[in-house]
Amino acid sequence: MISMKTDLKTDRELSAQIADAIRNAIIDGSLIVDERLPSEAELSEQFHVSRPTVREALKRLAAQNLIRTRRGATGGAFVNRLRFEEAYGQQITTSTLLLSMNDVDFETACEARFTLERACVALSAKRHTGDHMATMRAEIHRQSQPGLSDEAFCASDVAFHRALVDGAQNPVLSYQLAGAIEAIEPLMNMITFSARSREEIVALHTEIANAIEAGNGNAANKTLERLAEYTVELANTVFQKRKQK
Amino acid sequence: MISMKTDLKTDRELSAQIADAIRNAIIDGSLIVDERLPSEAELSEQFHVSRPTVREALKRLAAQNLIRTRRGATGGAFVNRLRFEEAYGQQITTSTLLLSMNDVDFETACEARFTLERACVALSAKRHTGDHMATMRAEIHRQSQPGLSDEAFCASDVAFHRALVDGAQNPVLSYQLAGAIEAIEPLMNMITFSARSREEIVALHTEIANAIEAGNGNAANKTLERLAEYTVELANTVFQKRKQK
DNA sequence: CAGCTTTAATTGTCTGACAAATGATTTCTA
DNA sequence: TAGAAATCATTTGTCAGACAATTAAAGCTG
Numbered sequence: 128m129i130s131m132k133t134d135l136k137t138d139r140e141l142s143a144q145i146a147d148a149i150r151n152a153i154i155d156g157s158l159i160v161d162e163r164l165p166s167e168a169e170l171s172e173q174f175h176v177s178r179p180t181v182r183e184a185l186k187r188l189a190a191q192n193l194i195r196t197r198r199g200a201t202g203g204a205f206v207n208r209l210r211f212e213e214a215y216g217q218q219i220t221t222s223t224l225l226l227s228m229n230d231v232d233f234e235t236a237c238e239a240r241f242t243l244e245r246a247c248v249a250l251s252a253k254r255h256t257g258d259h260m261a262t263m264r265a266e267i268h269r270q271s272q273p274g275l276s277d278e279a280f281c282a283s284d285v286a287f288h289r290a291l292v293d294g295a296q297n298p299v300l301s302y303q304l305a306g307a308i309e310a311i312e313p314l315m316n317m318i319t320f321s322a323r324s325r326e327e328i329v330a331l332h333t334e335i336a337n338a339i340e341a342g343n344g345n346a347a348n349k350t351l352e353r354l355a356e357y358t359v360e361l362a363n364t365v366f367q368k369r370k371q372k
Numbered sequence: 373m374i375s376m377k378t379d380l381k382t383d384r385e386l387s388a389q390i391a392d393a394i395r396n397a398i399i400d401g402s403l404i405v406d407e408r409l410p411s412e413a414e415l416s417e418q419f420h421v422s423r424p425t426v427r428e429a430l431k432r433l434a435a436q437n438l439i440r441t442r443r444g445a446t447g448g449a450f451v452n453r454l455r456f457e458e459a460y461g462q463q464i465t466t467s468t469l470l471l472s473m474n475d476v477d478f479e480t481a482c483e484a485r486f487t488l489e490r491a492c493v494a495l496s497a498k499r500h501t502g503d504h505m506a507t508m509r510a511e512i513h514r515q516s517q518p519g520l521s522d523e524a525f526c527a528s529d530v531a532f533h534r535a536l537v538d539g540a541q542n543p544v545l546s547y548q549l550a551g552a553i554e555a556i557e558p559l560m561n562m563i564t565f566s567a568r569s570r571e572e573i574v575a576l577h578t579e580i581a582n583a584i585e586a587g588n589g590n591a592a593n594k595t596l597e598r599l600a601e602y603t604v605e606l607a608n609t610v611f612q613k614r615k616q617k
Numbered sequence: 618c619a620g621c622t623t624t625a626a627t628t629g630t631c632t633g634a635c636a637a638a639t640g641a642t643t644t645c646t647a
Numbered sequence: 648t649a650g651a652a653a654t655c656a657t658t659t660g661t662c663a664g665a666c667a668a669t670t671a672a673a674g675c676t677g
Contacts (some may be wrong), residue, residue: 137526140660145427154465160473166627167495175615177662179424182628183431185389189431191466198628199670209469220399221436221462222547228405231544238495239544246491299484299552300475307548385629411658422631428661443659444639 132143141176142183143149145333148174149184153193153206164194164204217303224308233314233362240307244288247295248335248351249344255294262290262338271329280325281315287332287372294339318365327357386421387428389421393419394429398438398451409439409449437462444611449602457541460550467551468558478559478607485552488532492540492549493580493596494589500539507535525570528558539584557573563610572602 135144152158165173170181185204187196192213194204226236251259266287270280285308292304320328331354338347380389382448399401410418430449433439437458439449471481496504498574511532515525529555537549565573583592 136655142660146435152464154469155605156472179427179663180426183428184662186428186431187435188389188408188437189388191462193469196628197670198668199624200587200626201622201671202373202627202669204628209466211470211474214466217421217436218463221459224399224436224438225456225459225547226544228454229456229543234544236544239542239548242491242495242540242545243409243488243548246487247436248580250487258419290409297480297484297487299467299471299481300487302470302550303488307544321458340619387629413658424632425630428629441659443637443641443657445657446640447638447658449659481671 135174136175139176141180142187145170145174145176146187147183149188151189151194156313158206160206160208162206164206166203210344211302214302218302218306219309222306226310226314233366234359235357236311236314237355237362240311241351241358243304243307244279244292245348245355247292247300247353248339248347250297250300251291251294252339252342252347254296255302255339256296258293258337259290260340263287263332263339266290267336270325270332277318278316279318280303280320281312281318284328286307286314291335291339297298314362318362320361324361326355331357380419380421386419386425387432390415390419390421390426390429391432394433395436395438395534403451407451407454409451411572413447421467424469452483453571456547458595459547463547463551464554467555471559477606478611481556481559481605482604484599485556486596486603489537489550489598490596491583492537492545493584493592495542495545496536497587497589497592498541500584501541504535505581505583505585506538508532508577508584511535512574512577512581513579515570522565523561525565526557527558529573530554534582538617565606566578569606573599576602 131239135141149158149164158164160235165327167178167181169187170184171178174181182345185194185196188204189196192207192209195207196204224233228273266283269275269283270287289301289305292308294299295303331350333352335347336352338344339369380386393469394403395410403409409415409430412423412426412430415429416423419426430439430441433449434441437454440452441447441449470476511528513602514520516530520528532545533553534550537553538546542547557603573602576595579595583589583595
């Protein structure tokens with residue numbers, strides 16, 4: 128039994144209320160990970176609704192990655208273990224839409240991103256592994272390739288910064304930062320990166336990687352601040368040029 | 373027309389594929405905010421599926437707050453403007469479940485929270501308004517009330533810290549921090565706060581509020597660090613006691 | 618005992634229907 | 648004619664019943 132409060136109101140969609148009831152059961156621990164929910168037929172009896180209505184409720188939960196379903200004799204709906212890696216995607220999608228739909232300006236988004244990132248570098252300097260360094264170096268190398276498109280340059284930039292954050296070895300930090308770092312990519316993609324500016328960014332990235340490798344979080348922090356300033360400056364000139372046209 | 377790639381595969385649920393198609397149309401801008409989607413009947417024609425299948429797809433999107441629906445003559449499904457305030461809830465639910473389902477220990481969650489928070493105080497010290505200060509002072513006052521339950525104390529703690537972060541006046545920061553700050557509340561709720569420890573926390577909160585009001589982000593940062601250490605220490609003694617039993 | 622077949626359970630999808638809400642239209646009335 | 652009331656058309660919300668597809672377990676067969 129999910130919850131005995133089966134007294135559904137009439138002022139909201141039934142499928143939404145049922146989804147809420149099940150979601151709450153998951154949150155408060157009445158339903159634990161990998162536990163099987165009652166079959167759709169049983170749920171429709173319990174809640175006194177039809178099977179399509181139950182199914183709509185289950186699809187709502189599936190959209191939030193809270194359950195998975197399997198057909199067949201031993202099939203059904205099961206409570207999902209929400210994993211950090213899977214939650215990234217959702218987090219990034221939402222963050223991206225928030226920026227674009229609320230007309231957040233580049234400076235605000237950039238400030239948030241670099242502020243959060245600077246918070247992580249001290250930990251990253253202490254805890255990073257060879258893997259993180261290797262990723263950072265590889266991305267720096269990619270960024271200095273001549274024929275690289277602006278989009279690929281941005282993507283590499285994102286990869287570099289994610290490795291930087293992942294170096295802190297705190298999954299909660301990595302998760303929270305994913306949204307801030309990735310969501311800004313579409314905005315960065317509007318920038319045209321000249322050879323000169325790429326050089327500058329690569330130099331700053333290298334400086335950051337060196338500081339991290341040396342365990343000097345303070346230096347990395349300061350360079351990151353310069354990178355933040357440079358990025359905003361770059362964006363401003365681009366956007367001002369756009370305006371003039 | 374949402375997308376002409378109506379060649380749906382057979383290896384995934386149709387409703388999931390349709391939801392993806394519409395979601396992508398929203399993300400890439402083919403569907404703009406407040407635009408009305410085709411009616412369910414029209415969508416089922418376009419995608420060559422039945423109405424219940426279309427409905428399941430729409431419910432998936434509704435669960436992510438991407439659309440809203442209205443009945444009636446001029447009703448239908450409309451693209452939602454995703455707002456920061458509405459996204460908070462989702463973000464908090466997900467963060468909370470991530471912590472509990474992945475057995476993230478208190479120290480890791482706490483580290484993430486305070487690391488991110490400390491990143492914000494410099495901005496908060498510069499930009500906070502009277503409202504933010506008033507909220508912080510009010511919550512500090514509430515926390516020093518004698519008859520307060522542990523749960524209410526935690527809730528007030530959360531409110532204090534959110535006001536602190538909101539003081540930075542950067543909606544992106546507030547959004548990202550919401551998850552980190554609120555998700556830890558269930559873990560904090562497992563702690564019993566003695567009168568002595570409450571006094572200590574209130575003292576630290578007061579010190580932080582004073583520093584913010586004085587525009588001294590550096591001092592606030594340092595006090596926040598002490599608060600982080602004290603919180604972890606408190607939790608450790610509680611959890612060690614639990615273990616001994 | 619291994620391999621095949623059957624069976625039962627469960628989700629995925631479809632059809633058709635009616636209820637409820639809601640704005641637009643028409644009709645009625647003063 | 649102006650305003651109120653009734654009607655209509657459109658659309659989502661819900662229901663009932665059916666069948667297909669999938670899957671594991673049980674039963675059968677050599």
